[in-house]
Structure formats: C-alpha cells, structure tokens
Amino acid sequence: MIRSLRPWLTRLYPRAWRIRYEEEFTALLEQCLNSPLDVLDILLGAVDAHLLLLSGESLNWRVMNMLNKIRTAVLIVFAAYIGFIIAGFSLVGLADDSPMAALMKTDPALSAVWKTIAAGALVALLAVVIGGLPLAITVIRRALSDSHHGLGLLLVPVLAFLALVLYAAFVLAAGLGRIHIPGVFQAVQPGAFPPGNRLLMAGLMATFVLGAIASTLAVWKVVSRTDIEQETFRAIKLSMTVKIYNFAFWPAVATTLAMFVMLVATLTWGSLAFSSLPGVFTGNFGPWGTSTQVWFTSVILVMTLSTVVAFLGLMRGRSRQKLT
Amino acid sequence: MEFTDFGHFSDPSLLILASLAGGNKHGYAMMDDIQAMTGVRLGAGTLYGAITRLEQAGLIESLPVDERRRPYRLTAQGAALLHQTLSNLEKFAGLGLKRLAAV
Numbered sequence: 001m002i003r004s005l006r007p008w009l010t011r012l013y014p015r016a017w018r019i020r021y022e023e024e025f026t027a028l029l030e031q032c033l034n035s036p037l038d039v040l041d042i043l044l045g046a047v048d049a050h051l052l053l054l055s056g057e058s059l060n061w062r063v064m065n066m067l068n069k070i071r072t073a074v075l076i077v078f079a080a081y082i083g084f085i086i087a088g089f090s091l092v093g094l095a096d097d098s099p100m101a102a103l104m105k106t107d108p109a110l111s112a113v114w115k116t117i118a119a120g121a122l123v124a125l126l127a128v129v130i131g132g133l134p135l136a137i138t139v140i141r142r143a144l145s146d147s148h149h150g151l152g153l154l155l156v157p158v159l160a161f162l163a164l165v166l167y168a169a170f171v172l173a174a175g176l177g178r179i180h181i182p183g184v185f186q187a188v189q190p191g192a193f194p195p196g197n198r199l200l201m202a203g204l205m206a207t208f209v210l211g212a213i214a215s216t217l218a219v220w221k222v223v224s225r226t227d228i229e230q231e232t233f234r235a236i237k238l239s240m241t242v243k244i245y246n247f248a249f250w251p252a253v254a255t256t257l258a259m260f261v262m263l264v265a266t267l268t269w270g271s272l273a274f275s276s277l278p279g280v281f282t283g284n285f286g287p288w289g290t291s292t293q294v295w296f297t298s299v300i301l302v303m304t305l306s307t308v309v310a311f312l313g314l315m316r317g318r319s320r321q322k323l324t
Numbered sequence: 325m326e327f328t329d330f331g332h333f334s335d336p337s338l339l340i341l342a343s344l345a346g347g348n349k350h351g352y353a354m355m356d357d358i359q360a361m362t363g364v365r366l367g368a369g370t371l372y373g374a375i376t377r378l379e380q381a382g383l384i385e386s387l388p389v390d391e392r393r394r395p396y397r398l399t400a401q402g403a404a405l406l407h408q409t410l411s412n413l414e415k416f417a418g419l420g421l422k423r424l425a426a427v
Contacts, residue, residue: 021372027392028351028368038367045369052376 006033012046014053015068070245073317074131075220077252080310081128082216084259086209087302088121091266093287094295099280100273107276113269120262124255131251134242138231139222150225156218160211167207171200193289201288249317256310263303270296336366336374337383341398341406344384350393351375378402 006029010022032038095101095114104110143150173179183196232241274281274296286295343349343357351371359365366374375396378384383402387395398406 017376021376023392024351024389024394025368025372028371031352032355032368041367042369045367045373048369048373049376052373 002035002039003033005039006030009033009039009042009046012043013049016053017049070249070317071224073313074135074245074248074252075223076313076316077255077310078128078132079216079220080306080313081124081255081259082212083306083309084124084262084303086212087299087306088117088262089208090287090295090302091117091299094285094292094299098285098292099277100285103273103276107272110269110272110276113265113272116265117262117269120258120265124258124262127251127254127258131248131255134231134233134244135223135248137233138228138244139226141231142226142228143222150222153218153222157211157215160215164204164207164211167204171204174200198288198290205287252310252317253314256307256314259303259307259310263300263307266303267300270300336370337378338406338409339364339366340371340374340378341383341402342410344396344398345403345406348387348395348397350390350395352393354396 006026010018010026010029013022013025029042033042095104100110104114139150140154143154170179174181174184181196181200183194184200185194185197228244230241230243232239234240281292281296283292284290285292339358339362340354342361343354346357349357351368355366355368355371375384379386379396382399383405384396385399387397
C-alpha cells in the first residue's frame with residue numbers, strides 16, 4: 001500500500017529538483033519506503049525542497065527552474081498560437097463568399113490590410129515551424145526510444161487531423177450530392193442557410209476546434225515530460241548541438257509579435273469593411289448564415305485573448321538569459 | 325572559515341559529512357552507515373534535503389550513476405568544514421565535561 005505511493009510522493013517535489021535527483025531518489029525509495037513515518041518524512045522533504053527553490057538559495061536549481069520557465073513560455077505561446085489559428089480560420093470563413101470578399105478586390109486599403117494579415121500568418125507559421133522543429137525532433141526521438149505513452153500522445157494530432165479530413169470529405173460529398181442527408185441542401189443562398197447545413201458545418205468546426213485543443217494538450221503533455229536542455233542533430237557530416245528551448249524562445253517572440261500585428265490588422269480590416277458595408281455587419285453574413293456581428297466579435301475576442309496569453313507566456317520566460 | 329547554514333537539516337548534514345569521510349557512498353549506504361555510527365535512521369526526505377544543500381554548497385559532489393544509484397564524495401571544502409565543526413564540538417565537549425567534573 002505504502003510502496004504504491006512512491007511515484008506520487010516523488011511528484012510532490014519541484015520539477016527542477018526531480019530533474020536532478022528523481023532517478024536516485026526513486027531507487028532509494030524502492031528500498032526504504034516502509035512506514036507512514038517514511039511518508040511523512042518525504043512530505044516534509046518535498047515542502048522543504050519547494051521552500052529552498054522559492055528562496056533562490058540554490059543557483060543550479062534556479063538555472064533549471066529558468067529552463068522550465070522557458071519551456072512553459074514556449075508551450076504557452078504555442079497553445080495561444082493554436083487559439084489564434086482557430087480565430088484566423090473563422091475570419092477567413094467570414095470573409096469568404098461574402099460581400100467583403102468582393103469589396104476587397106476594389107478597395108486597395110482593405111486589400112492591403114488583408115495582405116498584412118496573410119503576411120502575419122506566414123511569419124507566425126514560419127516562426128512556429130523553425131522554433132518547433134528541433135523540439136519536435138527531440139520529443140519524437142525520446143517518445144520512440146523511452147516511452148510508448150509519449151508516442152501515444154503524439155498520435156493525437158495525427159488522429160485529430162484524420163478525423164478532420166474524414167469529416168471534411170463527408171461534408172464535401174454531401175455538398176456535391178454524393179451522399180443524401182435529410183435536411184441538407186446542395187445550393188443555398190447567402191443569409192438563408194438551412195438548419196441541416198448549419199448543423200453539418202458546425203460539426204466540421206467542432207471537429208476542428210476539439211481536434212486542435214486535444215492536439216495542443218497532447219503536445220503540451222509530451223513536451224513537458226521531455227526534461228532535456230539540449231539535443232545534438234547530425235546530418236551527413238554536420239553535427240550541431242541545440243539548446244532546444246532557448247532556440248525556440250526567439251521564434252516564440254516572433255510568433256507573438258506576428259499575432260499582435262494580425263490582431264491590429266484584423267481590427268482595421270473590420271473597421272474599414274463594416275464602415276463601407278454597414279448592412280453586412282448587422283446582417284447574417286457569417287459562415288452558415290450566422291450573425292456577422294457575433295462572429296467578428298468572437299474572432300476579435302479569441303485573437304485578443306490568444307495574443308495576451310502569448311505575451312504573458314513570454315514575460316514568464318523573459319528573465320532566462322540572466323541565468324542560462 | 326565562514327559557517328554554512330544548513331537550515332533545518334544541520335544535524336543530518338553533519339552526519340552525512342561524517343559518513344562520507346569514511347568513503348564514497350550512495351544514499352542508502354549513507355543511511356545504513358549513519359545508523360551504524362549513531363543509531364539514527366535518517367528518512368529519505370531528510371537525507372535528500374541535506375544532500376541537496378551539501379551539494380549546492382560544494383561540500384559534497386556527485387559521482388557517475390551506478391545502476392540508478394548515485395554515489396557522493398566529500399570535497400576538500402567539505403572535509404575542512406567537517407574538521408572544523410568536529411574540532412569545535414570536541415572543544416565544547418571537553419569544556420562541558422570539565423565543568424561537569426567540578427560539580
């Protein structure tokens with residue numbers, strides 16, 4: 001009974017402490033965890049370890065804690081970026097096949113702002129790919145070699161993507177009339193979306209959003225278990241050692257800045273578009289005949305929240321350079 | 325030499341230093357050795373609380389892991405501090421015993 005508590009007791013210690021001592025401490029507990037007094041002693045030891053970390057008494061710990069802060073900062077920015085992507089796709093859904101799309105072809109200012117949003121999206125995507133590549137390779141390597149559980153978590157984004165592709169194919173087949181679903185019509189007029197079609201598209205959106213959330217949580221979990229500061233990459237005759245979390249920090253800054261630029265550009269785009277077409281803003285020109293006003297406000301809210309969260313994540317990791 | 329404050333773990337720290345003065349040991353071996361020396365059985369939480377502080381203070385240092393167990397050894401600084409502390413205790417014990425003899 002008491003011996004089964006071993007993994008839980010070890011987890012009570014700070015992560016920075018566990019990085020350094022967990023293996024040997026666990027080996028010790030396998031031999032000497034026998035009584036409730038032993039459990040109490042470990043509980044007190046865990047409290048002391050947290051207090052020691054808080055006091056900043058231990059420099060090495062602080063360095064390890066800073067590395068954890070960078071990792072958490074990078075993960076927060078990644079999660080915020082996924083939130084921003086969801087809002088971005090929703091914005092594209094709002095602009096596509098609406099009077100705003102036609103207006104953008106004739107209004108140079110509106111077109112320029114839209115291109116700014118697209119450029120921001122490209123910069124953010126490149127930053128995430130560049131910053132995340134060494135981390136992704138490291139995590140996959142570790143998952144393949146050390147932990148089948150980690151490998152299972154990495155399958156979540158793949159399965160989420162497959163589910164989205166299958167659902168999209170189903171929607172497309174329904175739209176083309178290959179599959180007949182009662183209440184779903186092939187040809188619909190803007191602003192008059194049948195409830196069946198709306199439900200079908202809402203399902204697609206839900207598959208996308210839930211898949212994105214599940215994938216983000218799975219990636220977060222598997223990355224937070226990867227207690228590796230640096231990794232060596234070899235290609236042909238080249239060998240390079242990368243501090244994976246430090247390397248990802250500046251791309252995370254670039255992603256956050258790109259998100260801020262896109263947020264400002266989206267607000268500007270909405271202001272320009274809806275001042276030219278006020279009827280569109282008050283009408284139902286959102287995806288699947290939903291309220292434009294509600295849809296656009298939701299997009300702005302999610303973008304703002306994502307940008308603020310990403311900024312706060314960066315603030316959390318900002319002091320790392322002093323110690324690493 | 326400046327006195328190093330080990331907080332709540334001052335006694336276990338001294339016991340660990342004394343144990344490592346007899347040779348390099350991993351955690352479980354230290355527990356056994358300390359129990360044999362003093363009759364005190366340190367808990368795992370107490371032991372590692374003290375090991376953490378001693379290592380950070382540079383008084384002990386870790387050696388490569390051997391089958392998941394990591395041995396530790398006394399550093400020169402740790403040996404000097406142990407020597408000074410035990411000498412102080414010896415003087416204190418001598419003084420106390422002299423006073424007791426006069427009672």
